Amino acid sequence: MKTFTWKLNAGASCEVVHQVTKTQFGDGYAQRTSFGINNKRTDWSGVKTGDFAxxxxxxxxxxxxxxxxxxxxxxxxxxxxxxxxxxDYQVAQRKGNFWQIGLKFEQVF
Known part of the structure; x- marks a missing residue:
């Protein structure tokens, strides 16, 4: 398995997702249980800037x-x-040959 070796610019953010199953009852009561062995996932979003080539x-x-x-x-x-x-990713030109790529990493198990 390969390794992503680039460091993202400062300002990267994470989103923590807990996988749950919810059963809603008619009287307004809801019961929740964790779903799966690895029910906590941390996804990251960030950008990297630099020369295009x-x-x-x-x-x-x-x-x-x-x-x-x-x-x-x-x-x-x-x-x-x-x-x-x-x-997926987004690429934008900032100025001249100075570019930015936006990435979202989804944690997998």
Whole structure:
């Protein structure tokens, strides 16, 4: 399994998702239970800026190679190495040859 080695710019954010099953009853009562063994997932969003040819294009090639289905290792900003997938990204030109790529990493088990 390959490793995503680029560091995201400062300002990356995470979203913690707890997988739960909810049963709603007619009297307003709801019962919730955790769903699955790994019911807590941490997804990350962030950007990387730099020269198109040396920074952005290699990141695009890495993500494209994994096609949104093959997991890869990445060490998140908290220093925890986990498996992630990246299904899409956004690329924007900032000025001249200075570009930005926006990524969302979804944790997988």
């Amino acid at each position: 040396t920074v952005i294009a290699p990141i695009m090639a890495f993500v494209d190679e994994h096609k949104g289905i093959t997991p890869f290792w990445w060490t998140n900003p908290h220093g925890k190495r986990c498996k992630y997938i990246c299904t």
